[in-house]
Amino acid sequence: MQVSPSIWRVWVAEYAESRGALLGAVLLLGILLLAVLAPWVAPQNPYDLAQLDILNAKLPPGQLSIDGMVFWLGTDEQGRDLWSGILYGLRTSLWVGTLSTVLAVGCGLVMGLSAAYFGGWVDTVIMRLVDFQLSFPAILLALILLAIFGQGADKVVIALVAIQWALYARTVRASALVERQKEYIQAAQVLNLPPWRILWKHLLPNCLPPLLVVATVQVAHAISLEATLSFFGLGLPITEPSLGLLISNGFNHLMSGRYWISFYPGVALLLTIMAINVVADRLRDVLNPRLRK
Numbered sequence: 001m002q003v004s005p006s007i008w009r010v011w012v013a014e015y016a017e018s019r020g021a022l023l024g025a026v027l028l029l030g031i032l033l034l035a036v037l038a039p040w041v042a043p044q045n046p047y048d049l050a051q052l053d054i055l056n057a058k059l060p061p062g063q064l065s066i067d068g069m070v071f072w073l074g075t076d077e078q079g080r081d082l083w084s085g086i087l088y089g090l091r092t093s094l095w096v097g098t099l100s101t102v103l104a105v106g107c108g109l110v111m112g113l114s115a116a117y118f119g120g121w122v123d124t125v126i127m128r129l130v131d132f133q134l135s136f137p138a139i140l141l142a143l144i145l146l147a148i149f150g151q152g153a154d155k156v157v158i159a160l161v162a163i164q165w166a167l168y169a170r171t172v173r174a175s176a177l178v179e180r181q182k183e184y185i186q187a188a189q190v191l192n193l194p195p196w197r198i199l200w201k202h203l204l205p206n207c208l209p210p211l212l213v214v215a216t217v218q219v220a221h222a223i224s225l226e227a228t229l230s231f232f233g234l235g236l237p238i239t240e241p242s243l244g245l246l247i248s249n250g251f252n253h254l255m256s257g258r259y260w261i262s263f264y265p266g267v268a269l270l271l272t273i274m275a276i277n278v279v280a281d282r283l284r285d286v287l288n289p290r291l292r293k
Contacts, residue, residue: 014285014286015282015283015286018282018285020278020282021278021279021281021282023278024274024275024278024279024282025275025278025279025282027271027275028272028275028276028279031090031094031271031272031275032094034087034090035087035090035091035094036091038084038087038088038090038091041087042081042083042084042087042088043069043081043083043084044069044080044081044084045084045088046078046080046081046084046085046088046241047080047088047239047240047241052078052079052080053065053066053067053079054078054079055079056071056075056079057075057076057077057078057079058074058075058076058077058253058258058261059071059074059075060074060258060260061073061074061260062074063075069081071083073086073260073264074258074260074261074264076246076249076250076261077249077250077253077261078249082246082260082261082264082265083264085241085246085265086243086246086264086265086268088241089241089242089243089245089246089265089268090243090268090272091241092153092236092240092241092242092243093223093226093227093242093243093244093269093272094223094272095153096153096156096157096160096222096223096226097160097219097220097222097223097226098219099157100156100157100160100161100164100222101160101164101215101218101219101222103157103161104160104161104163104164104165104168104218105168105211105215107161107165107168107169108164108165108166108167108168108169108170108171108172109168109169109172109204109211111126111130111165111169111172111173112126112168112169112170112171112172112173112176112207113172113173113176113199113203113204113207114126114199115127115169115173115176116172116173116176116177116180116203117176117180117195117198117199117203118195123173126169126173127170127173129166130166130169130170133162133163133165133166134166134167134170138163138221138225139225139228139229141159141162141163142159142160142163142225142229143229143232143234145158145159145162146159146229146234146235147234151234151235151236151237152236152237153236153240156226156229156235156236159229160222160225160226163225164218164221164222167214167218168211168214168215168218171210171211171214172207172211175206175207175210175211176203176207179203179206179207180203184202185198185202185203188202209287210287212283212287213280213283213284213287216276216279216280216283217276217277217280219276220272220273220276220277220280223269223272223273223276224269224273226242226244227242227243227244227247227269228244229244230242230243230244230245230248231244231245231247231248231251232248233248243265243266243268243269244269246261246262246265247262247265247266247269248262249261249262250262250263250265
């Protein structure tokens with residue numbers, strides 16, 4: 001089944017009916033643009049040592065640097081501009097969250113479709129593996145994997161994929177089990193079409209709407225997990241930008257009155273996750289006909 005352009009227009013029109021969801025989409029688009037354009041819009045590269053000066057450390061918001069630069073959100077203990085650090089941190093968080101989600105969706109699609117279509121021992125083995133993986137708390141499994149693999153963006157992506165794929169596999173399997181009983185799948189089987197064609201040309205397109213909603217929500221979950229791991233010092237190394245690291249750097253200064261070091265990166269993380277969740281919630285209403293009013 002191919003989604004026609006008219007269906008896309010209907011979905012966009014229904015999405016735009018909610019002002020809150022439209023505001024969330026605009027906010028998310030603005031965050032994405034700032035993250036992508038960070039090297040050009042940020043006044044400083046906070047991870048270029050040649051641009052840092054320790055004399056600018058822990059300056060409050062709005063303070064001037066020794067060379068006349070205004071730090072609108074203040075600086076951290078290394079003298080890095082927090083506004084620039086947040087923009088670069090958003091780049092990393094969004095990249096890690098999106099890449100891990102895409103890889104986990106691909107893995108979950110293959111496993112979920114295979115379990116639903118072939119059934120039997122294939123379904124049993126895959127679903128028991130899913131149950132085993134989901135029995136571990138997400139943060140605990142991530143901590144174990146990063147303790148084994150070490151720090152680094154690629155290691156965080158691997159850990160997030162290992163956490164997320166089972167949820168997608170279960171979601172796809174549930175949708176595929178319903179679709180497999182419908183007449184168009186039975187007709188394709190009667191025509192003796194190869195299994196790969198039935199899976200990817202007929203079954204998969206009809207399982208995508210609920211998967212898109214889950215994937216959008218899980219991007220926010222992956223971003224929050226990456227921030228949590230970096231806050232604990234197990235995610236990204238200190239030489240790479242991360243919202244979790246920025247929050248962690250200012251945590252010890254909260255009681256001394258230097259709230260801005262943790263507060264503004266925390267607000268940026270909150271707004272990003274909130275915008276993604278608002279968009280995902282509206283997508284659920286649009287793509288699920290049972291929830292339409």
